Amino acid sequence: MSEQNTEQNTSLLREWCSKIEVANRNNIFCHCRSCGYEWVDSSFGVVCSNCGSHNVEQISCWQFPDD
Numbered sequence: 001m002s003e004q005n006t007e008q009n010t011s012l013l014r015e016w017c018s019k020i021e022v023a024n025r026n027n028i029f030c031h032c033r034s035c036g037y038e039w040v041d042s043s044f045g046v047v048c049s050n051c052g053s054h055n056v057e058q059i060s061c062w063q064f065p066d067d
């Protein structure tokens with residue numbers, strides 16, 4: 001990371017983080033690696049509701065192109 005514009009980067013980053021946080025809160029795509037079950041949740045660290053596995057892949061929906 002560059003040491004220049006640290007202050008600007010920090011506030012930009014903070015703005016980014018809060019946006020991501022809000023997006024994350026709404027839609028997190030979950031995929032169970034154990035049984036293949038797929039669903040959308042609103043938090044991380046979830047357990048598969050189909051088989052109870054903790055081996056769940058979680059992808060924030062903001063990572064997908066929207067349009």
Ligand SMILES: [Zn+2]
Nearest residue numbers: 032035048051
């Ligand atoms: Zn499962």
